[in-house]
Every structure is written in structure tokens, then in C-alpha cells.
Amino acid sequence: MGKMKGALIGCGFFAVNQMHGWRDLADVKIVAICDRDPERLRIVGDQFAVARRHQSAEDMFAEGGFDFVDIATTVGSHRALVELAARHAVPAICQKPFAPTLADAKAMVAAAEAAGIPLMIHENFRWQTPILAVKAVLDSGAIGDPFWGRVSFRSGFDVFSGQPYLAKGKRFIIEDLGIHSLDIARFLFGDAGRMTARTRRINPDIAGEDVATMLLDHDNGVTSIVDVSYATRLPEEPFPETFVEIDGSAGTLRLGKDYTLTVHGAAGTARSVVAPALLPWASRPWHNIQESVALIQKHWAERLAEGREPDTSGRDNLKTFALVEAAYLSAERGETVAIADLL
Numbered sequence: 001m002g003k004m005k006g007a008l009i010g011c012g013f014f015a016v017n018q019m020h021g022w023r024d025l026a027d028v029k030i031v032a033i034c035d036r037d038p039e040r041l042r043i044v045g046d047q048f049a050v051a052r053r054h055q056s057a058e059d060m061f062a063e064g065g066f067d068f069v070d071i072a073t074t075v076g077s078h079r080a081l082v083e084l085a086a087r088h089a090v091p092a093i094c095q096k097p098f099a100p101t102l103a104d105a106k107a108m109v110a111a112a113e114a115a116g117i118p119l120m121i122h123e124n125f126r127w128q129t130p131i132l133a134v135k136a137v138l139d140s141g142a143i144g145d146p147f148w149g150r151v152s153f154r155s156g157f158d159v160f161s162g163q164p165y166l167a168k169g170k171r172f173i174i175e176d177l178g179i180h181s182l183d184i185a186r187f188l189f190g191d192a193g194r195m196t197a198r199t200r201r202i203n204p205d206i207a208g209e210d211v212a213t214m215l216l217d218h219d220n221g222v223t224s225i226v227d228v229s230y231a232t233r234l235p236e237e238p239f240p241e242t243f244v245e246i247d248g249s250a251g252t253l254r255l256g257k258d259y260t261l262t263v264h265g266a267a268g269t270a271r272s273v274v275a276p277a278l279l280p281w282a283s284r285p286w287h288n289i290q291e292s293v294a295l296i297q298k299h300w301a302e303r304l305a306e307g308r309e310p311d312t313s314g315r316d317n318l319k320t321f322a323l324v325e326a327a328y329l330s331a332e333r334g335e336t337v338a339i340a341d342l343l
């Protein structure tokens with residue numbers, strides 16, 4: 001069988017990681033790229049030796065010749081591009097955040113289902129090596145049944161220089177980063193039925209919130225805290241590490257700084273380091289995220305070849321995105337929000 005052919009739309013800051021991830025997969029070849037900005041098209045096309053370059057996604061789809069499309073643009077264009085892929089019956093990956101609103105996200109899932117195409121949201125944080133290690137401990141039963149958890153991302157890293165649009169949106173940290181932390185909470189503790197959230201803006205130079213504290217009631221009885229901040233100045237900057245604390249009926253688990261994992265249970269206390277690989281094209285401190293990009297893309301290629309739904313399909317990710325919407329609603333109203341009312 002020949003290689004699976006892909007096309008990528010949006011050749012910006014993050015797409016370079018995605019292009020590296022695709023290049024590492026022996027069974028996949030990116031045959032066409034698209035960006036409205038001719039300079040970004042030139043830079044990425046030259047770096048990855050892609051000859052077919054388009055400034056219009058419509059033109060790229062009209063010419064066809066690819067088995068899937070990887071949409072790496074910012075959120076405002078996601079719905080139109082997923083619907084374009086659906087019209088051409090081309091399986092699609094769409095970067096997070098899914099869409100500007102939950103209504104848009106639902107429409108995108110409906111369009112993909114009507115067209116019979118797989119849709120995966122590029123929700124890569126659950127694919128980070130340390131998060132996979134936490135999940136493996138939970139699944140092993142080493143700490144018994146979890147009853148409480150915390151997923152925490154607190155940093156003072158300057159994300160605005162690489163991604164200037166993050167400073168301009170009315171929504172910032174929950175939509176951009178908390179979305180990953182909420183997805184990790186779902187991955188570890190299952191779906192959540194209720195959300196209570198509080199937000200703050202500490203940095204006066206940005207438009208959105210840069211601190212959020214969220215309390216989730218999971219359907220299986222776990223209570224979790226998901227807390228995120230880009231206004232936290234620590235003696236050692238942890239970006240982009242997610243810390244996890246879990247208390248279970250038979251022990252505890254702590255994922256802390258420098259990817260240290262401590263599991264305490266009936267068998268005693270085990271300490272290990274669950275650091276991500278530093279891939280040849282990756283650079284610190286981003287390597288944790290970069291490795292997870294490679295892993296989720298491998299997952300997509302495997303599932304597409306097998307004809308099976310990817311773990312972070314559009315349908316699945318509606319439940320993560322509903323938590324984002326619920327957090328904003330809860331913070332605005334000062335009330336607890338029932339997720340079922342949104343889905």
C-alpha cells in the first residue's frame with residue numbers, strides 16, 4: 001500500500017511541529033500545504049520540501065489528491081474549513097480550540113457525520129508522556145479508586161511573543177490552555193456533570209482572563225480541581241508542565257516538577273521520572289508538547305487506516321469544549337453550571 005497523503009492548512013507558529021510530526025511517520029506524506037500568507041507558505045514549503053502550495057483552501061480542495069487534511073489555523077477559521085473538508089468528503093483534523101462557540105462545534109460534528117468523514121480534534125496534551133504515565137498508574141489500580149484529583153498548570157512564561165493573538169481575545173487562558181487541562185481531567189477521571197469556576201485577569205496588557213480555578217463534579221463521584229494561570233511567577237519556571245495530584249482509596253499519586261512521579265500505595269512508595277523524549281527536531285521547554293503532537297498524529301494515521309474513531313474525535317471533544325463554555329458561564333454568573341444543559 002502506498003503512503004497516506006495529507007494536506008495542511010495554516011503554516012504558522014505551531015504548524016511547524018505538526019509538519020515535523022508528519023515527516024517522522026513513514027506511512028504519511030504531506031503533499032500540499034495552504035496559507036493565506038505567501039511568506040508563511042514559502043517558509044514551511046521550503047523547510048519541508050512541499051512543492052504544492054496554495055493560498056486558498058478552496059483551490060486546494062478543488063485540486064484534491066489527498067486522503068486527509070490537517071487544519072492548523074487559529075479558531076476563527078475552524079468551522080468554515082471543517083465544513084469545506086466535509087463538502088469534499090475529506091477526513092479532517094482540526095486544532096484546538098474546537099470552535100469559537102459550542103454551537104459552531106456541534107455544527108462541525110454534524111457536518112462531518114453527514115459527510116461520513118472522521119473528524120479529530122488535535123487535543124494533544126492527553127498524549128504527553130507524563131500524562132500517559134499517570135493514566136497507566138490509575139489503570140493499574142495501584143492507588144485504588146480515585147476520589148479526588150487536581151490538574152494544575154501555573155506559569156509566568158511569555159506565550160504572547162510566539163502567539164500574539166492570545167493577548168487580544170476576550171477569552172484567553174481557559175479557551176487556549178485550560179481546554180487541555182480540562183481534557184486531561186476528563187481523560188483521567190471521566191466525564192464531568194457540573195462545573196463551578198472563577199476567573200481573574202492579572203496582566204493588564206491582555207484582553208482576556210489569565211487565571212482560572214475550576215471545580216468539577218465527575219459522573220463517577222470524583223471531585224477535581226483544574227487550575228490554570230499565566231500570571232504565576234515561580235522561582236523555577238515550569239512551562240509547559242502539567243502537575244497532577246490524585247488521592248485514591250488505596251494510595252496517592254503526585255506528578256510534579258521535572259516530570260517526577262510519586263506513587264504511594266499498599267506496595268510502598270515508588271518514585272520515577274516520566275520525562276518526555278527530546279525528539280531530534282524538538283527544543284526545550286516545548287519538547288513535552290512536541291512529542292505529544294507526534295503521538296497524536298500517529299494515532300490519527302493508525303485509526304484512519306483501521307477505519308476506527310480517534311480518541312479525541314469531534315464527538316468526544318464536544319464534551320471537553322462544553323467544559324470550557326461551562327467555565328466561562330459559571331465565572332460570569334457566579335453559579336454552578338450543569339454540563340447536560342449545554343450538550
Ligand code: NAD
Nearest residue numbers: 010011012013014035036037040072073074075077095096
Ligand atoms: P498562527 O497565527 O501562527 O498561524 C495560523 C496560520 O494560519 C497563519 O499563518 C494564517 O495566515 C493561516 N490562516 C488562517 N486562516 C486561514 C485560512 N482560512 N486559510 C489559509 N490559511 C489561514 O497560529 P498558531 O500559533 O500556529 O496557532 C494555530 C492553532 O494552533 C491555534 O488554534 C492554537 O490554539 C493552536 N495551538 C495548539 C497547540 C497545541 O499544543 N495543541 C499549541 C499552540 C497552538
Ligand code: 89Y
Nearest residue numbers: 159163176177180240289
Ligand atoms: O496555545 C497553547 C497551547 O495549546 O499549548 C500551549 C500554548 O502554546 C500557549 O498557551
